[in-house]
Amino acid sequence: MKIRSLIILFFALFLVQKNISQTQNSPDNYRDKTQNSKNYPIPAPHQLKWHEAELGVVFHYDLHVFDGKKYSQTANRIAPVEDYNMFNPTKLDTDQWIRAAKAMGAKFAVITATHETGFAIYQSDVNPYSLKALKWRDGKGDIVGDFVKSCRKYGIQPGIYIGIRWNSLFGIHNFKAEGDSEFAKNRQEWYRRYCERMTEELVTKYGDLFMVWYDGGADDPKGLGPDVEPIVRKNNPECLFYHNTESADFRWGGSESGTVQYPCWSSFPTPFSHNKNLDQQREHLQLLKHGDPNGKFWVPAMADAPLRGANGRHEWFWEPGDENAVYPLEDLIDMYYKSVGRNATLILGLTPDPQGLMPEGDVKRLEEFGQRVKELTENPVKSVSGAGSRINLKLDKRQIVNQVIIQEDIRQGERIRKYKVEGLTSNGWKTLCEGESVGHKRIQTFDPVEVRQLRLVVEKNIDVPQIRNFSVYDIERR
Template identity: 60%
Template sequence: MKSRLLLLFTACLMLLHVKGQAQSEVPIPTQAQLDWQNAELVAVFHYDLHVFDGKPYNQAKNRITPIPDYNIFNPSNLDTDQWVKAAYDAGFKIAILTATHETGFALYQSDVNPYSLKAVKWREGKGDIVRDFVNSCRKYGIQPGIYIGIRWNSFFGVHDFKVLGDNEFSANRQAYYNKMCEGMVEELTSRYGELSIIWFDGGAHGPEVGGPDVLSIFEKNQPNGIFYHNTQRADIRWGGSESGTVPYPSWGTYPFPYSHATNGEVVFKNDFQLLKEGDPNGKYYMPAMSDAPLRGFNGGHEWFWEPDHEKYIYPLERLMDMYTKSVGHNTSLILGLTPDAEGLMPEADVRRLKEWGNEIKRRFDNPLAETSRTGNKLIIKLKEKAKINQIVLQEDIRQGERVRAFVLEGKTSTGWKQIFEGTVIGHKFIHTFDDLELSAVRLSIKESKGKPNLKSFQIFNTNK
């Protein structure tokens, strides 16, 4: 009897071990990464001194040319509620503000950076746009995030992380700048409550390569947030272009713990293929982001406001295509929004964002039918034939990306017809196609790591 019990106990342990192996075959996202992908739409508001200088934005020049007079900063009607309401109306769930960008000017009350809102005449040197912005986000139920630019600082003469020179003077300046950056990160991560993301523009050199130690400060003050990025860690990765799209497939897993801060000979080859596509066998969960400015149409690509440039606002259909090829390709879409010199989001931009949010709801809020369950085959049967032109799939990525190959088919009057054959589903897969009159739609999982678990399988007629 004892030997039988021992054998049974041993068999149970082996079964649990095998089950544990199957469940750990794929990387598992953190809660912050789940929140990031569930947000789907992320706004980033770019604001800096050159919004007020009356000159076209020139990134290369701005990185090396100090602004002559920082008191040009004077947004007389600043209203961060209006900014965030515009993002809310489009359906954004996370919003990020550039607390510092390439001029080095800080949009808050810094005790360590004299080149900040303390220095200007606006609001008698007492303004704090970061605080206004975070409060507005919380008012509208949007998760706030902060973008910190330390790679370039034209005021302090820092370029690509470095103070130029190879002498005692430059070494002292570098040490001072690193300390100031650490102080700013301490201020920005400790004063404004919980933040969804800290985004370092162009990365953040760590002390191992002569830069400031920002990761430890982030981990101390914002343990539940997204860190993006340095040579040690990235919780998300750049999607390889600023088109607001990624190709299919785009896996949420990656072979390195950093995104593209190092190992460029691998990461950057073939037009950033690894960043765009990820790696289905990657050891690290690191979903891609797709980023683009709202004013990126018709030859424009404007992360900062310019007067009378409404012609560059993406038309609605292009935004919907962008949505399908970003959110629908397993990434979150980051859209750049541009408050003007008055301190407001331009009305044309606000209207387009509202139209976009309404169109997303129209196309995705009312499926003809839906189902969800575990297993290798799911079928949606319709009571009567209907025209179908869109399918949306979602995995339960709390258990990682398990699906490796799948086929979608529709049942026509002459039998089953293949609609799509794919690999990754991940957080969300959207496929649009010409109208098909169908009585059923079938999803067949051909390959998976562990048991596949579909969170949602929806079919639509978007012309209704």
């Protein structure tokens, strides 16, 4: 009897533990973990990785890269590609892609596994319209697999972009199979299941991922959209999810300029950043751009732009004759200050060519960008950390300074609401710069001034400020 009782007790404890584990991994409890006892949001652990990364890239690659024509998004969304065997990157080298991203300073890279044609650039058992259908590499090529291996080889965190909002082959427009017939309704349900199965395939096939990105979102799982978030959370629990109408681990910053507006708060009034019925409304767009200092959810900002966005171009995919569209270095540095320097993460869109290589001019510009960011941020005159509304920074000698970097310890939330930086000059204390949001990182430049001491003065806060880093620089501005 004692043995039977022990067995019963052990089984009961097993069921209790299983129930606790399931509760802890549920989406609702997942969001609860991002609230603290003082009722303002804090980031989840995987969101901290997002902030620490600061710089990332997304590689766009699809069938139409090989047609020798200028890309037309409108046509691409409605016209299926007839000759998919034109996809033939004879010199494909994903190592070269990732080396270019690493030289830029990127900490993560994302690949478009599928985009608006519906074609999948990996070995899919779900999507027949994939590399398995090609003559290239005898139908055995796997660009997503090669990409992930290259990321891990060079210490870059891999992410996967899944495009489901448009599918020109299957006739899906803005998530919807056109028509009201029984045929259209059945196709709609099939497409929902197809997207869910493709998601499960991608998040289980390639190991731990940094993010899964649904461009244009994955729609409403209670409406036309597939229910993909639980699939991602279950199979890749440390992966960033972006996004559907119910959840987002970060938000689009309101433009494709590579910049965000200031102030830029990481908090948001809802647990998601996308609502297709509000996207065109000014109020929602302003929320995307600025966040909400009183928001109860941690949904930090993303700034994105294609590298080939200069001279009137804005191209996410390679096109012939666009070599002069690569942004000048000074424009990229301006993006950096207006994204990373405003508490956002910057993602640059990169475009491998039909050979399967990053163009030489693009690679060189990324190297220049990475080097310049290091020059501007890696060698402070002096740094300090601390807690409280006044942080003093004493220099070893009186000298010229012209830039500060401030970082809160965001593990404890964004607590600063208004601040100023003062410098002790020969004529007394002088305000050098001021602002509102700080968050993970705030970078500000000002006119060169000779000082012996600086102080960060927090004039408004919701809790004791926790300053992870307060650094001052003498940078060469060119």
